[in-house]
Amino acid sequence: MAAAPSTISSLDNIDFQKLQNGSDIRGVAVAGVEGEPVNLTEPVAEAIGAGFAAWLLEKKKADGSRRFRVSIGHDSRISAEKLQDAISQGIAGAGLDVIQYGLASTPAMFNSTLTEDEAIFCPADGSIMITASHLPFNRNGFKFFTNAGGLGKADIKDILGRAAEFYKNLNNRDDLINSRGKGSATIEKVDYMSVYASDLVKAVRKAAGNKEKPLEGFHIVVDAGNGAGGFFAAKVLEPLGAITSGSQFLEPDGLFPNHIPNPEDKTAMKAITEAVLQNKADLGIIFDTDVDRSAAVDSNGREFNRNRLIALMSAIVLEEHAGTTIVTDSVTSDGLTLFIEKKLGGKHHRFKRGYKNVIDEAIRLNSVGEESHLAIETSGHGALKENHWLDDGAYLMVKILNKLASARASGLGGGSQVLTDLVDGLQEPAVAVELRLKINQNHPDLQGGPFRDYGEAVLKHVENLVASDPKLLKAPVNYEGVRVSGFGGWFLLRLSLHDPVLPLNIEAPSHDDAIKLGLAVLAAVKEFPALDTSALDKFVQDHFEGSES
Numbered sequence: 001m002a003a004a005p006s007t008i009s010s011l012d013n014i015d016f017q018k019l020q021n022g023s024d025i026r027g028v029a030v031a032g033v034e035g036e037p038v039n040l041t042e043p044v045a046e047a048i049g050a051g052f053a054a055w056l057l058e059k060k061k062a063d064g065s066r067r068f069r070v071s072i073g074h075d076s077r078i079s080a081e082k083l084q085d086a087i088s089q090g091i092a093g094a095g096l097d098v099i100q101y102g103l104a105s106t107p108a109m110f111n112s113t114l115t116e117d118e119a120i121f122c123p124a125d126g127s128i129m130i131t132a133s134h135l136p137f138n139r140n141g142f143k144f145f146t147n148a149g150g151l152g153k154a155d156i157k158d159i160l161g162r163a164a165e166f167y168k169n170l171n172n173r174d175d176l177i178n179s180r181g182k183g184s185a186t187i188e189k190v191d192y193m194s195v196y197a198s199d200l201v202k203a204v205r206k207a208a209g210n211k212e213k214p215l216e217g218f219h220i221v222v223d224a225g226n227g228a229g230g231f232f233a234a235k236v237l238e239p240l241g242a243i244t245s246g247s248q249f250l251e252p253d254g255l256f257p258n259h260i261p262n263p264e265d266k267t268a269m270k271a272i273t274e275a276v277l278q279n280k281a282d283l284g285i286i287f288d289t290d291v292d293r294s295a296a297v298d299s300n301g302r303e304f305n306r307n308r309l310i311a312l313m314s315a316i317v318l319e320e321h322a323g324t325t326i327v328t329d330s331v332t333s334d335g336l337t338l339f340i341e342k343k344l345g346g347k348h349h350r351f352k353r354g355y356k357n358v359i360d361e362a363i364r365l366n367s368v369g370e371e372s373h374l375a376i377e378t379s380g381h382g383a384l385k386e387n388h389w390l391d392d393g394a395y396l397m398v399k400i401l402n403k404l405a406s407a408r409a410s411g412l413g414g415g416s417q418v419l420t421d422l423v424d425g426l427q428e429p430a431v432a433v434e435l436r437l438k439i440n441q442n443h444p445d446l447q448g449g450p451f452r453d454y455g456e457a458v459l460k461h462v463e464n465l466v467a468s469d470p471k472l473l474k475a476p477v478n479y480e481g482v483r484v485s486g487f488g489g490w491f492l493l494r495l496s497l498h499d500p501v502l503p504l505n506i507e508a509p510s511h512d513d514a515i516k517l518g519l520a521v522l523a524a525v526k527e528f529p530a531l532d533t534s535a536l537d538k539f540v541q542d543h544f545e546g547s548e549s
């Protein structure tokens with residue numbers, strides 16, 4: 001495939017390190033949104049491709065038997081194809097073969113580094129997913145994989161450093177064009193999603209004792225939010241015998257005209273819940289844009305997301321592996337711990353926020369002799385040991401489908417009742433909120449220092465004040481921020497993984513108790529003028545106004 005030189009725009013000055021977002025790369029790829037200049041141009045993507053190729057060649061020593069190959073896929077964003085072509089050029093320019101999958105899911109990309117099938121050029125030595133998850137339409141980004149899993153922060157920094165060098169050496173458009181087409185690397189196209197989907201189908205059939213259509217008679221609606229998850233209805237559920245009528249927003253549309261594809265979004269959850277109820281379906285399934293996150297809804301419209309999804313997955317995994325440790329993110333509820341430890345007989349290891357953090361922690365626990373089979377976040381990210389610790393929203397749903405199928409096989413009716421029964425006994429708080437308190441980075445109180453230092457100082461101060469308040473109790477074991485019990489509930493104040501923000505989670509048995517916790521935080525942070533507490537002020541205020549009326 002020849003490059004199209006006309007796609008090259010001028011080489012703007014770009015701060016490559018600013019494109020790092022934890023273990024991903026993210027930027028603005030589409031012009032037109034005020035205050036959001038484009039920094040993910042095609043030359044930048046090409047440079048990142050070259051950076052990844054150089055990183056891969058150095059880290060994964062080639063054995064000389066064949067050229068390295070990199071698979072590339074994307075979600076439904078409108079900038080996807082031009083970025084796919086540009087990053088492909090960067091990789092092919094470095095002499096590596098490229099296999100383009102087109103519309104794909106993030107877990108499928110990782111999977112392509114594990115699949116063994118030369119006919120479709122697998123396994124890939126490296127893989128790239130072009131996505132910005134649930135972010136607005138003008139953003140885009142890259143996630144990278146090898147067969148060892150997703151790349152971490154240090155690797156991304158390294159790749160961006162190499163990309164910046166490559167970019168700097170391109171003095172003009174001609175250099176960029178001349179850098180292309182060297183060597184005999186190829187760019188091929190493969191329909192890998194069909195392979196990945198058929199693996200999911202096989203997994204359900206196998207769990208159902210090799211039954212061809214173990215979901216026959218079930219009505220399951222899918223909401224893909226116009227992201228990349230639409231394949232799940234036609235390529236997974238229907239071959240397994242399920243009826244999928246009433247499924248919605250399956251066609252890819254990078255402007256996301258219906259709702260944000262994000263199981264954490266209330267409007268999105270309302271959309272799938274209504275679809276289940278209107279269609280009298282047994283189950284609803286919803287994915288985020290790139291299908292590494294998911295949630296479900298039972299036939300009564302009860303959501304399996306956040307703590308309820310973790311409870312359900314824990315129940316399924318603990319039936320298979322009694323006593324195992326469930327690793328979760330930090331914002332999980334006290335009720336979830338009780339459920340996992342008292343009802344299910346497992347161990348709850350509440351770790352940090354961030355899907356890569358929980359997965360890496362579960363892998364670490366296994367390496368030091370503590371058995372863990374599930375790492376899962378309230379955000380809907382989840383990975384199982386049996387599935388190579390692949391962070392895969394579709395595979396989480398496969399585990400749920402297995403449960404439905406086996407209930408049917410053993411003669412139990414009642415649609416999704418078997419799932420609802422599994423989370424019976426999970427205590428849920430009357431109030432659960434997340435308020436995001438921004439740190440104003442230009443405020444003189446930061447004295448020009450980094451916002452992280454300021455955030456850490458706030459957390460230390462809150463921790464000290466809590467120690468002197470008899471009504472509050474600091475969590476004895478905690479890995480992130482300050483988690484405090486009091487008034488029958490708890491709060492967690494921590495630094496965001498990415499933003500100059502201190503997210504505050506509060507859960508309590510009543511509004512009054514939640515307000516008491518909120519007021520305790522407000523009192524503790526009042527000496528930090530660069531912290532914007534307006535979200536918390538409003539939460540407290542709304543309550544007082546509500547109780548006056």
Ligand SMILES: O=P(O)(O)OC[C@H]1O[C@H](O)[C@H](O)[C@@H](O)[C@@H]1O
Pocket residue numbers: 329353354355356377379381495496497498499503
């Ligand atoms: O720290 P926060 O700003 O709340 O963001 C935390 C979240 O960031 C991203 O969305 C990651 O994909 C999640 O795994 C993580 O939980």
